[in-house]
Amino acid sequence: MATRRLIAVVVLVPLLAALALWAFAWPAARTAPRDLPLGVAGPATATAQLEQQFARHEGAFEIHRYADEAAARSAIENRDVYGAVVVTPEGPELLTASAASPVVAQLLRQAVTEQATARGSEVKTVDVVATPASDPRGAALSSSVLPLALAGLVAGAVVTLLGLRGFRAVAALTVAAALVGVVAAALAHSWLGALTGNWWAEAGTLGLATLAVSAAVAGLAALVGPAGIGAVAFLVMFLGNPFSGAASAPQLLPEPVGAVGQWLPPGASATLLRSVSFFDGAAATGPALTLTWWAVLGLGAVLLGNALKERSKTTASASDSAEPALTPVG
Incomplete structure (x- = not known):
C-alpha cells in the first residue's frame, strides 16, 4: 500500500505541474489577435485601402464598417468593437477603449501607427473609454x-x-x-x-x-x-x-x-x-x-x-x- 501511494505521488505531481504549465503558459505564449472586432469609418473609397491592409493579417481582425466617427464611437461604447480607425481629411484617427482591454488598445496603436508611418502620415489617438487614472493598466x-x-x-x-x-x-x-x-x-x-x-x-x-x-x-x-x-x-x-x-x-x-x-x-x-x-x-x-x-x-x-x-x-x-x-x- 505504501509503495502504491509513493508511486501515485511521484506520477501525479509532475502530471499536475505539466497541466498547470500548459493551462497558464500556453495561452500567454500564444497571445495574438484572432477575429478581433475592429471598426473602420469614413467613405468607402477612403477606407478600402485601409481594409486591405488589415486583411493582410489573415484571421487577425474582424472588420466592422461605419459611416462616420460618431457611429464608430457608439459601437465602441456598446462593446461591439475594441477600437476603430476613422479616415479624416487630416489623416487617420484611431479610437481605442483601454477600459475594454489595455493590451488590445496598445496592440491597435502599434498596428495602426506602423501602417501610417509606412505611408508617411501621423495618427491621432483618442481613448474613447479610458481606464481610471488610479488604475491605468487595468x-x-x-x-x-x-x-x-x-x-x-x-x-x-x-x-x-x-x-x-x-x-x-x-x-x-x-x-x-x-x-x-x-x-x-x-x-x-x-x-x-x-x-x-x-x-x-x-x-x-x-x-x-x-x-x-x-x-x-x-x-x-x-x-x-x-x-x-x-x-x-x-x-x-x-x-x-x-x-x-x-x-x-x-x-x-x-x-x-x-x-x-x-x-x-x-x-x-x-x-x-x-x-x-x-x-x-x-x-x-x-x-x-x-x-x-x-x-x-x-x-x-x-x-x-x-x-x-x-x-x-x-x-x-x-x-x-x-x-x-x-x-x-x-
Missing part, C-alpha cells in the same frame, strides 16, 4: 478574478464540510456571496478607485461571480461527495482562470480557449465587471446569464442532493421496519 480588475474564484471555492467547501444541507446551505452560500460582493466593491471602487460604474451593480457582479463558484462546489459535492470540491476547483483554477482573458482579451487567446473561458465563471465575471463598471452595462447580458446559470444549477444541485439523501434515509428506515419480527417457538 491591473486591479484583472487581478480580481483569482480572489473571487478562491472566495467561491472556500465558501462552497466550508458549507460542505460543516454539513450544511438544503435551504440552510443555500442561505449560507447566498449571504456569503453577497457579503463578498459588498466588501470587494468597497475595496475596488471606494478605496482603490479601480472601478467607476454603479457601485451596487459592481457589488452585485462581484457577489454573483462568487456565488457561481461556491454554488457549483457545494452542489456537486452534495451529489457526488467531497470529490466534487476537487473537481470544481480543478475546473475553475486550472481552466477558468488562465482561460478567462481578464489580463488581455478573449480574442487574443488561442482558439477555442477564448470561447471556453467565457463559459466559465472567471471569464464571465471579468467580462461582466468591465461592462457594468466602464460601459454602463453594455454587452452584459451574455456573461450575466452565464454566471446566473452556474449559480442556479449549483443551488439546485444542493437542494437535489439533500432531497436524495433524505429519500435514501426514509427508504432505509422503511425497509428496516418492514422486516418481520422473530417470534419464539411455543
Whole structure:
C-alpha cells in the first residue's frame, strides 16, 4: 500500500505541474489577435485601402464598417468593437477603449501607427473609454478574478464540510456571496478607485461571480461527495482562470480557449465587471446569464442532493421496519 501511494505521488505531481504549465503558459505564449472586432469609418473609397491592409493579417481582425466617427464611437461604447480607425481629411484617427482591454488598445496603436508611418502620415489617438487614472493598466480588475474564484471555492467547501444541507446551505452560500460582493466593491471602487460604474451593480457582479463558484462546489459535492470540491476547483483554477482573458482579451487567446473561458465563471465575471463598471452595462447580458446559470444549477444541485439523501434515509428506515419480527417457538 505504501509503495502504491509513493508511486501515485511521484506520477501525479509532475502530471499536475505539466497541466498547470500548459493551462497558464500556453495561452500567454500564444497571445495574438484572432477575429478581433475592429471598426473602420469614413467613405468607402477612403477606407478600402485601409481594409486591405488589415486583411493582410489573415484571421487577425474582424472588420466592422461605419459611416462616420460618431457611429464608430457608439459601437465602441456598446462593446461591439475594441477600437476603430476613422479616415479624416487630416489623416487617420484611431479610437481605442483601454477600459475594454489595455493590451488590445496598445496592440491597435502599434498596428495602426506602423501602417501610417509606412505611408508617411501621423495618427491621432483618442481613448474613447479610458481606464481610471488610479488604475491605468487595468491591473486591479484583472487581478480580481483569482480572489473571487478562491472566495467561491472556500465558501462552497466550508458549507460542505460543516454539513450544511438544503435551504440552510443555500442561505449560507447566498449571504456569503453577497457579503463578498459588498466588501470587494468597497475595496475596488471606494478605496482603490479601480472601478467607476454603479457601485451596487459592481457589488452585485462581484457577489454573483462568487456565488457561481461556491454554488457549483457545494452542489456537486452534495451529489457526488467531497470529490466534487476537487473537481470544481480543478475546473475553475486550472481552466477558468488562465482561460478567462481578464489580463488581455478573449480574442487574443488561442482558439477555442477564448470561447471556453467565457463559459466559465472567471471569464464571465471579468467580462461582466468591465461592462457594468466602464460601459454602463453594455454587452452584459451574455456573461450575466452565464454566471446566473452556474449559480442556479449549483443551488439546485444542493437542494437535489439533500432531497436524495433524505429519500435514501426514509427508504432505509422503511425497509428496516418492514422486516418481520422473530417470534419464539411455543
